[in-house]
Amino acid sequence: MDKAAHVQLLARAAGEYEVWPADAAMMVRGALGSPQLGWLSFQTLWDEITQTDPDLFD
Numbered sequence: 001m002d003k004a005a006h007v008q009l010l011a012r013a014a015g016e017y018e019v020w021p022a023d024a025a026m027m028v029r030g031a032l033g034s035p036q037l038g039w040l041s042f043q044t045l046w047d048e049i050t051q052t053d054p055d056l057f058d
Helices: 002-013 024-033 035-052
Strands: none
Touching: none
């Protein structure tokens, strides 16, 4: 629960969020590719995070 609360506070500190209309969100989803492509694109960042900030997983 502590981690969830921490994430929630960080999200609120980032400022107001924007709700996109469903049609705009679907258009962006179609333009960015598949879930597999998103996963592959994230792997480089994940590798960097796990190496530079291992304390995030404690």
